Every structure is written in structure tokens, then in C-alpha cells.
Amino acid sequence: MMEKPRDLPHLIAVDPFLGTVEAKLPVPEGIAATWWTAKPPVGNTHPGASLPFAMVSACAYSGAYVTGYGRYGLSLDGGPPPVAFAKHEALGIAHFQQSGTGRIRMYYNYLLTTPLGDDGLYGRTERRPLPDERAWPGYYAGRFGETEVGFEVTALPRGIRHRYRFPEGKKTAVAVDVSAGGLLIDDMGTYPQGADFRASGDAVSGVVVMEGIPIHFHCRCPGGVPFVWEDEEETGGEAYELTLDKQKFRPTFGFGFRGEAGAEMELAFGFSLQSAEQAAVAIESPGDFEASTREAAESWESVLSKVEVEGGTADQREMFATALYHSFLKPADFSGENPFTRKPGPFFLDLSTLWDLYKTQLPLMMTLWPEKGAAFVEFLCEVAEREGVFPISYLMDNVPDRFTKQATGLCHAILEDARLRGIEADWDRVLTLLYRTSQSGKGRKSRFGDYGRRFVVDPLSHTLDIAYAHFCMARMARALGHQVIHDQATAMSVHWRNAFDPATGLLRQDSTYYEGENWNYSFRFLHEMQERIDLAGGNARFVALLDKFFGFKEPAHGERVFRFEGLNNEPDMETPYAYLYTGRHDRTARVVRRVMQCRFTTGPGGLPGNDDSGGLSSWLVWSATGLFPVCGQPLVLIGSPLFPKATWHLPGGDFTVECDNHGDEQVFVREATLNGRPLDRAWLKLDEFRSGGVLRLTMSDEPSEFGTRRLPPSFKP
Template identity: 45%
Template sequence: MYDAVDPFIGTEATRLPPASGLAATWWWPKPQIGNTHPGATHPFGMVSVCPYSGAYPTGYGRYDFNTEGVPPTVHDDLVASGFTHFQQSGTGAIRKYYNYFRVTPMVEPLDSLGRTYRLSEEEAAPGYWAGTLESGVRCELTVGPKSAVHRYTFPSHHEARLVVDASMGGLALPHSQTVPLRAHLALLGPGVAQGEILVEGVPLSVHLEVTSPGWRQLLWYDRRLMPGGTRLDFDYIRSTTLRSFGLMWRGPAAAGEVVEIRLGFSLRGCEQARANLAADSGGRAPAFGWRRSATTQVWRSHLDRVQVEPVSGEQQTVLATALYHSMVKPCFAPDESPAWPTDGPFVFDICTMWDIYRTQLPLLTALFPERAVELANALLSVCEQEGNLPIGYRMAKGADRFSRQGSALAHTLLADLCRLDLPGIDWEWAMVHMEADLRRSYGEDYLVSGVAHPVSHTLDLALGYSCTAVVARRLGDAELAGRLCGLAEGWRRAFDPSTGLLVDSSFYEGGRENYSFRLLHDMRARIELAGGDTAFVTLLDRFFGFGQPPVRQPGVGPSTEELAAGYALGRFEGLNNEPDVDAPWAYHWAGRPDRTSEVVQQVLVHQFGTGRGGLPGNDDSGGLSSWYVWASLGLFPVAGQDLVLLGAPAVPEARLRLGDGELLVTAGGLQPAEPGSPTNHVRSVSLDGHPLTRTWLTGTELRRASHLAVELGPRPSGWGTGHRPPSVSDPVPARPRSRPRPSPTPPWR
């Protein structure tokens, strides 16, 4: 899969062939761009490095701030003023844009620092980026888990420069810049320096080593050199008085002169940054070639967890890139917590749980269970130290402004890990924090009145109680589990039985319909509330646009009236937004997996493609890309419920390394999915040679299986119509010895 990855997919505005059929009825309100970047990354690594134009939202590219429609541009061409470290991946208005310690190779005076150069001859692969600045400098970037290595090949010049700007960060857009509060820089010896900036409440340290041909090294402040100086100390910096500052190496360059700069980073001081660089360099110098090769091998081993026989080369590229984007975030930085002194798991750029809990985290759990356990322990540490299980968590201090997106979403990851019985988590410790988190913020409204607004939080909290009951049962606390299960029934109060949809409320991006069809822990009762299978399928069909005319997508700067008319459709957003990414699988509980196949195939055909404009919307830390991976395999995880739903694969064959085992998925009778082609419907399924008439597996079954064989055909076959996925209110066979203990009545019932 490594060789098929194209890191440029998603870096420019959506450019897909015109939609036809069902997909033409979907309306996309959010930004029509992937917001990814092609810079060098390490699988789940702490550090990334990328060309910096100052554009929204990663610092790479040509675009201005945007929250809906086609993004406006701020640059006509691809440009860069240097190369910065730490970027988000596929997010929107995250408000933490990083881009620290800009490195700029120059053949102009220091006064020119900050000008942008046109980029040409760009190329990228996982862990590597290369391009040429219009100044003639060839630039190459690679990274380790906690380090970055740059290699610059200069043209002939009597005084070339390598400049590090430690004062800047964020984006070159209004209200998006970042200013350090304190900073310290020091020259330690020939080609060696270190520094620390306190930025957005976090101390970020760097250790630098430069292999230059005898160039002179200097500090600079306000674009003025400081000959003979070895330290710069700023104990307090105001944004109104900031003057740029940093380090520089300069000297004559022969044509083809190569200069490397290696940077180790840490959130715990310069000495640890030095140790991190040494660990990432493998004791070799110069380090670029070795570091690139080592990172390539790590990427290959990660991407090889999924191997497919594709229908076409284009499908191979899209799927490989989606898998790549699903492994960029979160950032695992063990022993790097800046907020508490103990060593152990630390993870940031969980941006955000609302984006990734349904698709990316289950993929992480399936392919890298040890990483999922590490993430879970990091989340529990955050809760212990800071008071809540976060919805969003970045390399910055400050209130979690994303709490309005959702509640108790980390509970789904913890419940799935608990059911899989993976080692490494203290479940008594987890239980304490899971239960306490349910009582904070919107959880207090839920307990007092039985409903929380935005009403989507009512659904989150009800699922959170159901997930927490899983842990309580593991610990043998039947009384607590019963009480939690009683509270988990509160989802009912979020719905209006007269419409089968959610009650009036405000909603975080999207509308009532987008949140009305999410996969709840009690889908059987939810469908009964809507009036039964037929009524529920009618609601779903209307939501997905069956029988409806095509719509027009928002353009650049859509008007309020245009957006209001679009939202009034109450329509599926075509995977351009998060709230309804699991809605196509709601048909399974109504006995219509054929409808799921129709919708999912339309998404796979129309909403993803090759090229820089190949994504329908923000990739959101790999949440969107992970959806594509799951759907291509004919699988979909139900977060927090230990379920993997089955559907029609889009590839003839796939091999998945799930923990220590391997699962082969085959799709007999698969016809290439193209615009206007018949839907591939499931005719039959067998698991390890045994017929399977139900439409789901448990997570444990998936991990233990060796061959999932799916036979497809062009018409619905009736497969799966008689066996619905489980719900918590399904009848339970009576136990001969004892009766279930009744759940205490919540105060609001």
C-alpha cells in the first residue's frame, strides 16, 4: 500500500466528477476541501514538518479561512516562506494551528525573511516531502517520532543562509497568529543550539544540530544580527511588542552544497529534546538518508496491515491514501506530558473525538490494539489530572471549546476495549473516571431533567451510561450496572414520537435529521418509536434522497439564504460532515441491508477520487478516510457496542492483520462500481466456511476469524432481512436460578 499513497489528496478544493443518481440529491454545507497537507509525518508521531505558506488551516496551500462552501484563496500559486513543524491533519477551525520553528534556506539578506517563494517539483510519500523554491534551493523533509530532519541543496552563492525563526507560529491570516509568551535560545557549540518557547501554555523545547560547511552561526533579533552573542532570553513577550528572533547559519555555498538541520523536540525541556533527537537519529550523522529510510519502513509496516486486490489503480490510490491519513493522528508522545510530572502515555491532537470516535478509533483498535490501549490510558490520565475525559485535546492549554460537539465520546473506546478484554487497563480506575465524567457539564442537565441540549448530547450521554455499564459488569458490580442501564434509557426523551425524529433543539453543525439516524444502543426501540420498520425506512429514504431531484452545491461565499434553503432539505450531507456518517447502516436494524449497500456504494463512487481535490470535505484527523477504509472492506464498526456490521466489499480481496491474527475478506461476483452501474448486493456470507445469515459480527469474532467470504449480485437477495443486529432491549432468555435485579428509577422518570 505504501507505494500507492498520494499525500497530496485532499490538499485543494474538492474536484470530483459531477454526481449522478442518488448522490446528486445530497447537499454538502461544510467546506469542500480535505484540509490535509503533504508534509512529512510519522505513523501516530509527535512531529510533522511541512512547507509553510501561512494558509488555512495547516499552514500549507492557497486557501483562506472557511466554514462553508468552496474555500476562497489567498495565494494564486503554491508558495512557501519556509518549513514549519507541527500541523493538524484535515481539521477545520481548530484554533490551534502550531507551525512552530520555521526553517528557511535563503540566498537573500535576512531582511527578506518572510517573503514567499513559488514551489515547484513537489513530490511526497509517507514520511517524506521534497520540492524546489524559486530561489533555486532544493528542499527535502523527513521526520522521526519526535524529530525532524531537513536537507537543503543550495545553488552557487557567495553567502547562503539557513534561518530559524523561533518567534512565529499559527497562520499568516488575521486572528490566527501565535505569539510565544516566553522564549530562550542558546548557541552551544559549532552547529549546535537549543531553545524553548512557552506557546499557548505549553513549553516546547528544541535541540538543533546543523551540518554546514564551516558556516558561521549567529543569533538575530528584529532582523539584526547579534555577532558574538550566545543567548537570547525573553521572560515576557507581548503580542503588541513582538519582534522576530531566532538563529542563523551563513556562509558561501558551492553549486550542489548540501546542508542538513536536525531538530529534536520535547515538551519537557531541552535535555529531553536532545535525547529524543539522539534516539531518533540512530547514532548516525548525517542523518537524513537513514532517518528517511527508517520512517519509510515504519510506514510500510503500518500500511501493510491492510493489503487489497483493487478493482483499479485509481481505487488502490484512494484506498491506500485513506489508510495513510487514518494513521497520521492522534500524536502519541510517551513521557512528554507538560502538565503532570509522571512518565507514561501522553497523546495530543485528538481533534476531535466527535470526528474520530465512530470510524478512526475503531480502526486503530482493530489494527493496532496496543495503541488503542495506550490512548485509553492517556485519556484517563487527562481526566485524572484535568477533570474530564476530553472531546478535543491538543498541544495547548485552555478550555476545551469543543465540549459543545458532544459528551462522553471517550466512553465508546473504553467500552470496546473492555469487551475485547485487552490487557493494560486498570478498569477500576477507568470506572471511577467514566462515571464521574458523565456527571459534568451537559451531564448535570441530563441527570436533573433527563435531557440535555443540544439534544444530541442526550444521545451521547445515554450511550455513555450504556458503555459505562459494560465496565461495571466486568467488575462484577451488578447494582451499579443496573443503575447505569436505567440512566441509559434517557435517549427516548430526545425523540418526538409524532415525527420519529429528534425534538426541537440547537445542533452543532447539521440539523435535526443529521442527528436523528445515528446508531443508538437500542435501535430496536428507536425504530418502534418511529412507528416500526416501514415508517423508519420511509424516514431514512427521505433523508437519503430516494426519488428526489438533484440539488445544487454551495459555491464560494454562499449566502445565508442559500445555506438556509439547503439545511431545510433535511438531507444526508454526503460524508461532508460528521453527524450522519453512520446513518447508512441504520437500515440494517430495519431489515434493509440492501439500502445500506445502495447508499454506501454511491458514496464510494461519487465522493472520493484521486488528485488534490479528491475528498468531499474536511478529513478531520482521519475520521473521513477511516470511513472509506471500512466501507471498502464491506465492514462498519458500531462504536461502543462491540458490533461490526457487514455489507458489500468494494474490493475483490483484502487481508487484514488484526492484532496477532489475519483476516481474509473475499467478494465473489463483485462488479466494478461506477456511476450508473448496478449496486453490488450481498447474496450470501460465510465465516470460516460456515454460512452466516446475520448482518454483524462481534469485535471478538472479527479478531478470531480467518476468512469472511461474501458473495455479491446485482439485485437484493433477502440476505440479512430476518436477523437484526442486537439492541439492549432485545428479549433476554430467562435465567433459571435468579431474576434480574430491577433498575432504580432515575429522578426524572
């Protein structure tokens, strides 16, 4: 196996195994001891090889929930995750994995590749221990116990390289299961709707259709002799087609390669959603396995150096570097691979948790990579034009009506946020699509239509979503000079009030909230935050509600309070910063630091809940540097930095956060300057951040008056 490249300082700080097992977090202190767990406390990440925003990943496959890696079964409640497999074992290496999601049912984990032992194809389904696992960004390796075959995989822009080392004197063969997919859990497996492939020379090329999506592949094994198999028996032919007759008895099928006994065997997989020829191009580039691994590592190093921190402990720097790594795994960039239109242009997949990504991860991506943001905007517009609606999630399937329980109208906020961040796009076209999809067709039949007729929808959290979506659309229309859209959207943006009970200052209880309760959704950022606070009875009463939510105060006798989820789940991930709208930066500072101290750590158990494609990790990236975005508004909020110095390398210039008198107990800001001038507010204008500069914070172990006077603004459309 290869050694981690020690000359890449940001890469070597990353631990790809962080978040792969049940959480083993620090003992909660103070208010953190009162927070509750809504979902299984496991990050659901995997350590496989991938590139930043990569199309393909590769990892050992056990069949476990939810990425295919590990030992867990399906669970959606807050208890420990159920163990589905007694030991940490694997069947081989699979391709395409989710990252940190909560539920994806049956997708991914395709073209399962297994080195064979003495029993040939008949031993292909035996689980093998995984000793000696190691990984760094772009590279994953280990050994299959019992057969003692060592494996390594490294990522390519549109493919994966495998390398296997067989014991001396042993047969050298690898089998690829083209029919594999999904998880080895009841009702979570995938079966192909079609397949066709052919061997030629030292390569096999073809296609398998999974969940309606054609996955074209080209696999080359230099020096290898290909064979085709079905149900653990070689067919003796050079080609295979999944016919209707075969579909009735659901065979397992695939191909493989034989090599010289006791030798190394290398495979290169190229993938495409359009053609096997395009998949073959993905592995045409010269270079050996080591060169590909180095290229992957350097690609990650350039990405991980976009935000740099200084000081802190070694564990904190590892947590931060790994959070950056997890933040840049998704969305998966399939540009040029649109399987629906077969036209060139931007195309992304693996948007399974857009309701989390829009708050932290997508603002992070668009801040650091405007060109990636522009491609993402174009992709969203293409989906809206083709499907008649903007997506809520987008997976590798052909189902246009996807998961709608969690949220709705998210793309309105995402697209307005992109515009505010200076992303280049045809914004008149974007606005027209937002308006049209909200007012007609599927929009008229959706919750947008219900909202337009009744000014409230269930779940009530969706009422907040749609009101905010109209605010974002109105702001975009005002900037572009579209008065009719502005006026109509403005009139529809005010009905968030209908979701609240003025008697309690909270969202009404007569609703079905997903993965949380009315308390967890009650403190969401709105555009009219001052009006929201007034509805709760003013600053003092709003703070009192937040204090009960976070555990600073106990509930009254008989009062039922659902506490902060502590980032075990993300409905309330922005809520620690809600205190800033009342002038209580001290409360924000205390909560944010407690989250970072008690809810994150190093090691496989280092995350408090689903990473949700980087939604959780990107919260840590922002918060550890002392900042937090407000999606759809030109604001960056100031928190309590985990590190004494953090530098964002932005297109408009470096933005640095420096702290004097920084320490574990110095969580409060006593005073601040921005570019040498006194700053009397706990927030920045977005342009102040984007253009670069220096924010200097003087920290203290006692609360101060910082942030008490000039509060973050409320916005009118």
C-alpha cells in the same frame, strides 16, 4: 531530490497530496446527486513529512487555513473555500501540523525554517513559489522558486531532518523563526509567552512557550556557524531571552546557521515538551539523511500493510492506500512528554476531532494495535484524574475546558469499545473514573449534570451522547460486577427518547444542531435500536425516513428534508448502515457504494470534506473492505466491499473478506459464509472478527433476502 522507494508496494500507492485542495469529485449519479454540502468541500490535509502517530510533522508553510499549507482562508459554510493567497507559495518549512481538521484557530506551525537568499534576513518574509513538490509517507521535498533552493525533509520519531541545496556560488544560510506560530489569517496567529535559547558549537538549544505549552528544541547543523537575530537584524550574541520588555513590542526572533557558499546544508531538529536535553536525545541516532528517509518509509510500509486489498482499479487502490495513511497520522503520540505532570507514561495530543475519531479511526487503531490502544486508555485516565473530566478534544495548549459544541461523553463509548476489543487496562479504575467524573465536580456542573436533573440537554444530539455514555458505563459495570454503578447508569441510559418527536420519528427541531440539522443526527446508532425504530413507527416508517434522507424518495409537498451530507461532514457518517437494523441490506449496499464511487477520488481534490484527523479516511478503510464498526458495541456490520478481496492482519489472526462475482454493478450480497458455514445475517460478532477467519460474499446486481431475517441486536445495559 530522492526517488520514491519502488520496493515498498504499499507506500508507493499513497498520494500525500490527496485532499489538499478543493474537491474535484466524480459527477454524482443517482441518489448521490441529492446530497448536500454543509462545510467547504476540501480535505484540509497537508503533504508534509510525518511518521505513524508521530509527535512531529514538517511541511511548507504558507500561513493558509487550516494546516498552514495551501492557499485557503477561513470558511465554515458549504460554499467553495475562500482563497487567501493568490499563488501557491510558502515562507519556509514549519513544524507540527494538524491533519484535515475544520478549525484549530491559532495552534501549531512552529519554528518556521527558511533558506535565505542574497538579501539575507530581510528576504525571510517573502513568499516563494513551490515548484517540483513531491512527497511520500515520511518524506516531503520541493524547491523554493526565485532563490532556487531545493529542500527535503524527513521524519524522525521525535524530530525532523532538513536538507537544503543552494545554487552554486550563492550564500548558504538558513533562518529559524522561533516566534512563529499559527496562521497568517486575522486573529489566528500565535505569539510566544516566553523563549530562551543559546548557541553552542554547531547547535542551538532552548525553549519557546506557545499557548502555555513549553516546546523544547535542539537544532544541530553539522559544519554550520550559528547566529542569533531579532527583527531581521543579527544581535551579535550567542543567546536570546524573550523578556517582559520585549513582549510589549512583540519582536520576531530566532536563530540561524551559515555554511559554505553553494553547498548543501543539513539541520536536525529534536523536540520535547519537557527539556532541551530530551530534545537533543531525539537526534542522537547515527545515520545520514537517506538512512533516515529509508527508516521512515519502512516504518510506514509496515503500518500500511496491516490491511491489504486485491483487485479493483489502480485509482481505487491509491484511494485506499492514502486513506490508510491519513488514518494513521493522528493522534500524535507524545508518550514520555507530558508537560503537565512531567512524569513518564502515555500522552497524546491533536485530538481536535474526537467526535469523528471515536466512530471509525480509534476502533481501527485499537483493532490493529492493542498496545497503542492500551496506551491511549491510560492517557485518557491520566487526563481525567488531572483535570477532573474526560476530554472532548485535546490540543497542544493548556486549556482544560475545550470545544464542547460538537459532542459530549465520548470517552465513555471509546473506553467501553476498547474493553470490548480486548485492550488491557485496569478496568475497575477506568469505570470508577467514568462514574466519578460524570457524577461530581465538573461533571455535576456540565451537561451530564443537566441531563441528570432534567433527563434532556441542548443541543439534543448531546442527549443522545449522554444516554449512550450511560449505556456504555452500565455495560462496563455489569462486566466488572459493580451493581450500584450498573443500576444507576442503566436508569439514566433510557432518556434518549426525550430528544425525539414521536410525531415525526426524528429528533425535535427545537434545538441548535452543530454542522447539520435534526435529520443529520436523527439516525445515530443507539443501544436500543429496535426501540428507536419503534418510536419512528416501525420498520416501514423508519425506512421511509431513511429513503427521504438519502434521496430514494422525494419529500411530500411542503416537507423540509435535510439530506445526507455525503461525508462532506461526519454527523451522519454511520447512517448508511442504519438500514441494516430494518433488514434492508440492499439499501445500505447501494448508499455505501455510491459514497465510494462519487465522494472519493484520486488527486489533490480527492476528498469531499475535512478529513478530520483520519475520521473520514478511516470510514473508507472500513467500508471499502465491506465492514463497519459500532463503537461501544460488540458488533461489526457488513456492507458492500469495494474490492474483491481484503485481508486484515489482526493480532488474533488474519480476517479475510472475499467476494465472488464482484463488480461495479454487483453491489448487493446474495449469500454469505463465515469460515465455510452459511451466514444469514449482515453483521458479525466482534469476537468473530477479532479472532480471524474468512467471510465469503457472493455478490449480485439485484437485491436479495440477505440480512432480512436476523437483524443486528439491540442491547440492554
